[in-house]
Amino acid sequence: MKNIRPIEDESRPKVYIETYGCQMNVNDSEVILSILQDDGYALTEDIGKADLILANTCSIRDNAEQRIWGRLEQFRLQKKRRPGVLVGIVGCMAERLKDKLLDRHIVDIVAGPDSYRSLPELIRNVTPDSPQMNVLLSQEETYADITPVRMDKNGVSAYISIMRGCNNVCSYCVVPYTRGAERSRDPQTIVREAVDLYSNGYREVNLLGQNVDSYLWKDPDSADRDVNFAQLLEMVAKISPDLRVRFSTSHPKDISDEVIYTMAMYDNICKHIHLPVQSGSNAMLEKMRRKYTREWYLERVRKIRSVMPGCGLSTDIIAGFCGETQQDHLDTLSLMEEAAFDSAFMFQYSERPGTLAARKYPDDVPPEVKTARLNEIIALQNRLSGESNRKDIGKVFKVLVEGVSKRSPDELFGRAGNNKVCVFPAEGHKTGDYVEVEVLSCTSATLISRLVKG
């Protein structure tokens, strides 16, 4: 079996990896480490010891990119102190900005999300006068045959990328440009990876894709053997009742009844759906090219809740998209109330160069209005999260222990199936155990619980 943990070997050259952005990027860093370990590198967590410094970057909002520009100054200092150190920018920002990243003469390597296999060659070819770049996007690359080297701390929960890229053209979003066209990964390789994780002690896999509901593996020989997302979920759920399955991200236009019923059928498929709504206003949804309406979205929510009462529901919301009126904003607030989200990621709109919105619609909501609306959205979500947590008081959940609580060394934490974090007394349990807890009280972020049995 391949080593799925970082190799410790003082004699090897060292790579330091900083990861920004989404879960997909976290998993990509694990793919990168696998490729570099095979090429003789070992991971270091100390930037001061690194021979190669990599930043796996995100372009989703301008502030994500600004942070990386700031980090480049730190990387410059490392190079000054220790000549010969190489700096690489990989991921979405590498793809978007390409040779602009080379202008400050700090960066030696620029590699986009589909060119990680070429990193060893790029590294070998770098000289002080010739930085190396590969930003080719691919129609096929899924890194299906590469076993990610896991960098998580707990050894319990792991990401598995089931597809790459995105074929939606949400008008605000840079991802189709940075990650290219959508392609699904061979389901057999996904199942093998999950089995491998399970036999290495992992108890939870999180299947990742930009839009998991459009996962489709086309069998080369027979369309009858094509695999859709519901079928893939079932294949992974059947590996073991002790291996929990999560997934992200669902698209409201594509999430099917088949997926919802498959979730309901298996106890080990966690009852949580991340279903980004973005806005509650039909006018905004249309301009965002989301291809659903408020009514469609709320119908999907009702379906999920009727088939799986208690299913956790989280979302993403953008405040202050182009032309957003006060009424559009109020529509978002009322949708949030109706959907009663358990949690949400909330953002101000940030124009991304090259997107449809940047080309077609002026970014005309004043910054102070964006901020005020975002603050209202956050305040409302805090209330909704609190209400949702209070409803769980008295309930019993099966929790997978993820580690020792920050509050006290005598307490553990883990997630219930609905994705809420529970904290409870350790009483002899350890990371990786399943426990049953009863919720006693809550904060807006945590369910304070006691052990029921086990």
Ligand code: 5AD
């Ligand atoms: N501005 C603000 N938020 C954005 N998102 C995507 N693009 C932008 C943008 N240009 C948000 C969406 C998406 C999440 C990952 O990031 O809500 O679901």
Ligand code: SF4
């Ligand atoms: Fe992930 Fe999107 Fe950021 Fe790329 S731009 S890292 S896909 S969130």
